[in-house]
Amino acid sequence: MIMRLVPVAEQPMPVxxxxxxxxVAWSTLFALAPVRRPRALGIIxxxxxxxxxxxxxxxFYFLLASTLLAIGQGDIGSPGSWVAFGLAVLATVGLVVVAxxxxxxxxxxxxxxxxxxxxxxxxxxxxxxxAGLRRRLPLARILLGPFFVRRHDVERLANISxxxxxxxxxLDVYRHRSHPAGGPTLVYxxxxxxxxxxxxxxxxxxxxxxxxxxxVCISANYRLSPAARFPDPLIDVKKVIAWVREHGHExxxxxxxxxxxxSSAGGHLASLAAFTPNDPAFQPxxxxxxxxxxxxxxxxxxxxxVDGNGGPPxxxxxxxxxxxxxxxxxxxxxxxxxxxxxxxxxVERLKNISSNxxxxxxxxxxxxxxxxxxxxxxDTVVDAIEAFTAWVRSRVKAQ
Numbered sequence: 236m237i238m239r240l241v242p243v244a245e246q247p248m249p250v251x252x253x254x255x256x257x258x259v260a261w262s263t264l265f266a267l268a269p270v271r272r273p274r275a276l277g278i279i280x281x282x283x284x285x286x287x288x289x290x291x292x293x294x295f296y297f298l299l300a301s302t303l304l305a306i307g308q309g310d311i312g313s314p315g316s317w318v319a320f321g322l323a324v325l326a327t328v329g330l331v332v333v334a335x336x337x338x339x340x341x342x343x344x345x346x347x348x349x350x351x352x353x354x355x356x357x358x359x360x361x362x363x364x365x366a367g368l369r370r371r372l373p374l375a376r377i378l379l380g381p382f383f384v385r386r387h388d389v390e391r392l393a394n395i396s397x398x399x400x401x402x403x404x405x406l407d408v409y410r411h412r413s414h415p416a417g418g419p420t421l422v423y424x425x426x427x428x429x430x431x432x433x434x435x436x437x438x439x440x441x442x443x444x445x446x447x448x449x450x451v452c453i454s455a456n457y458r459l460s461p462a463a464r465f466p467d468p469l470i471d472v473k474k475v476i477a478w479v480r481e482h483g484h485e486x487x488x489x490x491x492x493x494x495x496x497x498s499s500a501g502g503h504l505a506s507l508a509a510f511t512p513n514d515p516a517f518q519p520x521x522x523x524x525x526x527x528x529x530x531x532x533x534x535x536x537x538x539x540x541v542d543g544n545g546g547p548p549x550x551x552x553x554x555x556x557x558x559x560x561x562x563x564x565x566x567x568x569x570x571x572x573x574x575x576x577x578x579x580x581x582v583e584r585l586k587n588i589s590s591n592x593x594x595x596x597x598x599x600x601x602x603x604x605x606x607x608x609x610x611x612x613x614d615t616v617v618d619a620i621e622a623f624t625a626w627v628r629s630r631v632k633a634q
Contacts, residue, residue, distance in 0.1 A: 252305040253319040259298050260322050262287040263329040269571045269602065277571035285602040288569075289610040290381055291330040291337070298323055298330075336600030337611040344565075344596045344619040351563075351594030352626055361632055364625040367448055372614050381609040384439040388412055389446040392486070393435075397455065397478040398471060403463075406455035406475060407434055408486050409446040419492040419628060420483055421445055421452045422475055422528075426499025426604075429468060429541055430460045437498040438534065438606045441617045448621070451488035453479065457504070465543035468500075469517050472508045477524040492631070494624055495528045498606055499573060502536020502564075503551060506581075509562070510554035516547055530561040530627045532620055535603050537573045538581040552584055559589040563623045565616050567601025594623055 265284030270276040287294045302323055305311055311320060348356060357365070376383070390412050398404030410418070423442060425432040434454040442452045457471035476493060483490040497505035511517055512527035540550045548554070562585060566578035575597065582595040596619065598605070598612060606613050 249305050249308075249311075249313070249316045249319065252301055252316065255301040256298065256319045256323045256326065259287070259294050260326040260329075263291075263294065263326050263333065266291070266333050266600075266602070267329050269569050271571050271574065280571045281603050285604050287330070288333060288600065288602045289337070289605055289608055289612060291333040292378055293381065295327060295330050298326060333600065334611075339599040340596075340601070340612040340615040343598055344615055347594050347596035348619060348622065351592045352623075353592075356626055357622070359629060360622070360625045361629040364629060368622055368625060369444075369618050372611060372618075373609065377609045377611060377614060384443055384609065386443045386447050389443050391435075398474045400458050400471070403456050403458045404471060404474070405434070406453050406478070409442050409452040409454070410487055411446060411449055414487055415449045416484075416487050417489045418449045418451050418487050419494065419529075419624065420479055420488040420490070421450055422472075422479065422493060422495045422505075423452060423454045424457065424472060424495070424497035424501030424504045425454070426497070426501050426535075427459070428537075429465075429500050432459070432500070436607070437501070437604070438496070440609050440613060441496075441606065441620060444617050445621065451483065451486050460542060465541050465549040466517055466546060467544075468504055469507050469511075470519065472504050473518050473524075473526045474521070476508065476526045476528065477518075477521050480524055480526075492628060493528045494530050494532060494627075496532035496534070496620075497536065498534045499537055499603065502533030503538060503541070505531050506533055506536065506538065506551040506562075507549075507554060509560050510551060510556055528560055529631065530563065530624065531559075532563045532623075534565050534606055534616070535567060535570055535573055535601075536564065536578065536581070538577050552581060555584055555588045557588055557590050559585065559591060561591045561593070561623075561627050562589070563594045563596075563620060565596040565598060565619075567598045567603065567605060569600055570603045572603035594619075 262283045265280045266288040269280035269284055388411060389409055392408040394405045397406050423438055425434055425437055434456045446452045455475045457468045479493055480490045495505045495508050509528050509531035515522040538551050543549045564582055566575050568575050586593045601612060
């Protein structure tokens with residue numbers, strides 16, 4: 236058989252390799268330098284950049300596998316392939332920068348906790364609670380299985396009705412399989428701009444982590460636009476809290492210790508629920524139920540107004556009160572979907588009015604939706620939230 240050497244100029248362009256490298260490089264660019272304005276480009280920056288922003292090593296794995304495959308198939312040799320290889324090198328450098336920014340979450344949350352709770356705050360945590368706080372990140376899970384958020388020791392009881400709006404009034408209960416009693420409760424509210432979203436999407440690494448530590452975690456759907464208008468979603472949140480007061484003990488929860496949390500639009504609702512305990516305007520038909528909470532947690536929350544029915548103001552900024560419970564707020568400084576300036580205004584107003592501590596962690600390089608997977612950044616935030624809630628519970632216990 237006669238072999239003919241193909242001149243470099245005649246070697247075909249490795250189209251598959253070029254497409255793979257271009258996709259990673261494009262996403263890395265949006266992770267490094269997201270565009271805030273106009274709004275459409277901000278959304279594009281978020282959609283293309285947030286995955287790489289949280290999981291740069293996964294993008295590197297893909298880039299490395301594509302490069303090795305191209306080399307193994309003899310595709311590296313043409314001028315076009317060397318251009319693709321050079322782009323892969325540049326993308327790798329960008330991914331290193333993205334990874335380093337993720338590591339900056341640790342000093343950011345540590346400083347936020349110290350500023351919000353005071354120096355020596357860790358020494359005030361109950362010894363039993365402090366013993367359970369995680370001391371190091373689960374690097375094996377982050378590097379090798381970031382998408383696997385379930386835990387074998389946690390069971391999920393799905394689609395429990397808490398109201399009369401069908402699927403929009405369903406909640407899931409997450410609890411340890413050993414069914415311990417008297418655990419603190421987390422009520423979690425999903426994001427989606429009040430028009431979409433579901434109860435088993437965001438913040439699952441947080442939910443499963445707390446449930447594995449003996450918490451009872453409740454993730455709930457709520458009514459959405461255009462079928463619903465404010466204050467309908469907030470009324471639903473109050474119904475969930477009321478459900479906890481009535482039924483939480485059946486699932487091992489302590490109904491007296493309830494934390495409310497949410498992401499994006501869920502952060503808006505969690506904040507409003509914390510600011511309006513027992514307000515009859517938001518509890519039609521169950522005005523006598525205690526809907527107060529121990530503290531609130533908002534992740535990349537939206538704090539502006541929403542379309543309503545012409546009733547009470549819908550922005551959390553309009554409901555801040557001196558007796559607001561402790562707050563933990565985390566927002567990315569590179570969020571192009573809900574800009575960080577909104578979180579800063581909210582936290583400033585809250586600190587100026589509330590008599591309780593406010594922890595604000597502004598995360599370097601973080602985009603919207605940083606809570607979907609196990610990552611260096613979000614697992615650091617999870618540790619901070621667990622420490623914050625332990626501090627709140629310890630303070631209540633000491634009273």
